[in-house]
Amino acid sequence: MTPDAIAPPFFLAASLLLVSGALKLVRPRATAQALLDAGLPGSRAVARGLGAGECAAAAFAAAAPVRGGALALAIVYLVFASFVGYVLLTHPTAGSCGCAGSKAVPPSLLHLGLDVVAALAGVLYLAARGPAAAVWFAGLGWGSVPVVAGLVLSAWLVVVVVTEVPPAWRAWTPPDDHDAVPHAERHLVAEDALTVAGIGPGHPSLWPGVGADAGARG
Numbered sequence: 001m002t003p004d005a006i007a008p009p010f011f012l013a014a015s016l017l018l019v020s021g022a023l024k025l026v027r028p029r030a031t032a033q034a035l036l037d038a039g040l041p042g043s044r045a046v047a048r049g050l051g052a053g054e055c056a057a058a059a060f061a062a063a064a065p066v067r068g069g070a071l072a073l074a075i076v077y078l079v080f081a082s083f084v085g086y087v088l089l090t091h092p093t094a095g096s097c098g099c100a101g102s103k104a105v106p107p108s109l110l111h112l113g114l115d116v117v118a119a120l121a122g123v124l125y126l127a128a129r130g131p132a133a134a135v136w137f138a139g140l141g142w143g144s145v146p147v148v149a150g151l152v153l154s155a156w157l158v159v160v161v162v163t164e165v166p167p168a169w170r171a172w173t174p175p176d177d178h179d180a181v182p183h184a185e186r187h188l189v190a191e192d193a194l195t196v197a198g199i200g201p202g203h204p205s206l207w208p209g210v211g212a213d214a215g216a217r218g
Contacts, residue, residue, distance in 0.1 A: 003130035010125040011062065011133055012151050013118035014073055016158065018058035023100050024051025034098025038087050047098070062133040065125055074122030081115035088112070103163060111162050 024031050028047030035042030057076045061069035080099065087094050087107040096104040097111070105111065130136070137144045 001124055001128055003125065003128045003136070006121060006124045006128055007130055007136050008147070008151065008154075009117070009121040010065070010070070010073075010130065011136075012154055012158075013077065013121050014058045014061045014133070015151065016118070016155055017054050017061070017073065017076060019155070020099055021051040021054030021056075021058060023103070024048060024054065024098075030096060030100075030104075031098035034087075034094070034096055037091060037094055038083070039090070061122065064132060065130050070122045070126035070130070072122075074119040074126070077115045077119035077122065081112050081119065084108075084112045084115060100159070100163075103159075105163055108162075108165075110165060114158065114162065 024047050028044040028051065031047035031050065032042040032044050035046065054076060057069075057072045061073035063069060065073075084097055084107045087097055088109070092107070094107055097107045099105045099111075131139075137147070140147055
């Protein structure tokens with residue numbers, strides 16, 4: 001695989017990592033709370049420390065991927081995947097994993113899978129001996145303009161997918177069979193309600209077009 005083929009997902013992963021780290025630095029509360037909810041040490045200082053580390057790893061990956069930056073990016077995303085997997089196992093209904101500051105990012109298999117893909121992009125870019133971001137974009141010339149626009153759009157789509165698709169899927173998923181009320185039970189409940197109202201089986205009011213005094217005729 002050539003560096004040009006793996007460069008777009010690699011630099012997309014680095015950009016998202018940089019944004020994630022910056023959000024933790026500016027708004028660390030959600031990340032600290034997510035750590036505490038998972039039973040791990042969490043505070044604003046810890047969250048900001050994680051954010052600073054992510055920003056450093058992203059900058060290292062963009063500036064010197066072959067010298068270890070690509071490997072650092074892969075390790076960070078593997079840590080993300082491990083954390084999301086841990087939260088899914090221990091707190092599957094958690095509202096957010098704290099990956100994007102105050103923006104709720106619910107843990108999901110989709111999120112875990114994307115973290116693994118980002119880690120794989122780092123490993124492949126390292127294996128392909130890909131150049132630094134400045135060198136690669138400079139080599140594209142004016143072609144870098146649509147590439148940058150595509151990366152920005154892709155980053156936005158990834159954020160939307162990770163934050164919106166899991167809640168939408170959970171809302172759409174039908175209830176389990178054991179939660180559904182059996183038809184026979186619903187029928188019994190309806191009969192009980194009619195009995196309480198003084199309307200027993202065969203009552204004239206149950207027949208369309210028959211008055212309540214029809215039973216007295218004859």
